[in-house]
Amino acid sequence: MEPLTEHRCVSGPVVYGFLRLVKVPAARGIALSASLAEYCRQHELLLSGVFTDRATTGGPASAAFTGLLDVLALPNAYGVVLPAASHLGPRAIAAERERQLDTAGARLLLVRGTRKPSPSGHRYPSPPGCPSRRRSRGPAPILDET
DSSP states (O other): OOOOOGOOOOOOOOEEEEESSSSSOOHHHHHHHHHHHHHHHHHTOOOEEEEOOOOOOOSSSSSHHHHHHHHSSHHHHHHEEEGGGGGGOSSHHHHHHHHHHHHHEEEEEEOOOOSSSSOTTOOOOOOOSSSSOOOOSOOOOOOOOO
């Protein structure tokens, strides 16, 4: 019998963290970085780096975000981990950054999810080639009554 995946030395998908820390105490920045690392540990992701945006200037093109886009172009990059969607910046900037991440083909992973509920059946898509699992609201039907 083969050992479980958790007992094998396998590396998870490569992700990069992104933090927007404008006027934030150093202790808060350390705690947020630690939350990204813990999230990745729990979800078997390989956190390869954390990009920190401290710029107060407007616009989606900061040095940290540009660096993030550069590493997402690497062949083994899977996605970006954020503490919350607000770390992408104010609404207009966040919308543009989200578009750029989508164009780069990166998955956006949030430690704390959005407040908007996802439509039923659209939250966790099954990987290609795997059957989708749907949870019903009622008891399972009886298949064979004897």
